[in-house]
Amino acid sequence: MTKNIYYIDVMSENAVERFGDIFLNKIQGNLDEYRHLIILCIGTDRATGDSLGPITGHKLVSTVNSGMVSILGTLEKPVHAKNIRQTLDYIEAAYEDPFIAAIDACLGKPESVGYITIGEGPVNPGAGLSKALPTVGNVSITGIVNVATGMDFAVLQNTRLHLVMKMAEVIHDGINLGLENYQKSCSRLNKNIV
Numbered sequence: 491m492t493k494n495i496y497y498i499d500v501m502s503e504n505a506v507e508r509f510g511d512i513f514l515n516k517i518q519g520n521l522d523e524y525r526h527l528i529i530l531c532i533g534t535d536r537a538t539g540d541s542l543g544p545i546t547g548h549k550l551v552s553t554v555n556s557g558m559v560s561i562l563g564t565l566e567k568p569v570h571a572k573n574i575r576q577t578l579d580y581i582e583a584a585y586e587d588p589f590i591a592a593i594d595a596c597l598g599k600p601e602s603v604g605y606i607t608i609g610e611g612p613v614n615p616g617a618g619l620s621k622a623l624p625t626v627g628n629v630s631i632t633g634i635v636n637v638a639t640g641m642d643f644a645v646l647q648n649t650r651l652h653l654v655m656k657m658a659e660v661i662h663d664g665i666n667l668g669l670e671n672y673q674k675s676c677s678r679l680n681k682n683i684v
Contacts, residue, residue: 491611492607492609492613492630493609495608496607496609498605498608498660499604500633500653501656505606505660505664506660506664506667509606509663509665510664510665510666510667512608513591513608513631513665513667514667516608516610517589517629517668517669521589525558526585526589527556528561528581528585528589528590529554529591529665530569530577530591530626530627531546531562531564531568532569532570532574532593532594532615533569535565535568537647537649538648538649538650539635539645539647539649539654540570540595541595542593542635542658542661543563543568543595544563544569545655545658547561547562547563548564548565548566549658549662550665551564554666556673562577562581574623575623578624589629591627591628591630591665592630592631593632593633593661594630594632594633595633595635595646595654596634596635597635597637597638597646598634598638599638600637602634603636604634604653605634606657606661607631607632608629608631611629612627612628613626613630613632633657633661635654635657636649
């Protein structure tokens with residue numbers, strides 16, 4: 491169950507800074523020089539509303555340059571309902587006790603559309619479409635892309651790409667800002683120890 495959830499309006503002027511600060515807060519104390527950070531971007535590019543994860547992953551792959559961070563789930567190689575179990579098996583085999591930040595799109599109340607949430611605990615991919623998929627993540631990041639209705643698949647297909655792109659931009663920029671500030675704090679800590 492996700493707890494300590496923060497809501498960020500992607501259209502607010504300080505969305506990136508706020509997201510970056512919260513992301514930094516969530517990873518600080520959970521990472522050290524040996525623990526790997528995996529940013530798992532869940533979704534498919536076959537439905538506009540569900541493309542938040544792969545678009546964000548696509549953007550992150552070209553900008554995150556740390557050997558201690560891996561990006562899984564991109565436009566080229568998405569992580570979705572049909573391969574998420576294999577992806578989780580791969581993570582378990584390849585990494586010892588990684589810290590996972592999972593990103594996924596979701597549907598919500600009308601007043602919540604356009605907000606990104608970030609909280610402690612896993613995301614539940616496929617829940618909006620009643621799919622029984624494994625939960626995943628130490629930190630969950632969701633973008634509320636549209637309104638939950640009884641026709642959720644059709645809603646995901648008819649979500650505005652502009653909103654998804656704006657959310658992907660804020661998450662991308664916020665993660666990069668959080669990682670940059672994390673690395674600066676680690677550098678200062680290392681200098682103080684020497």
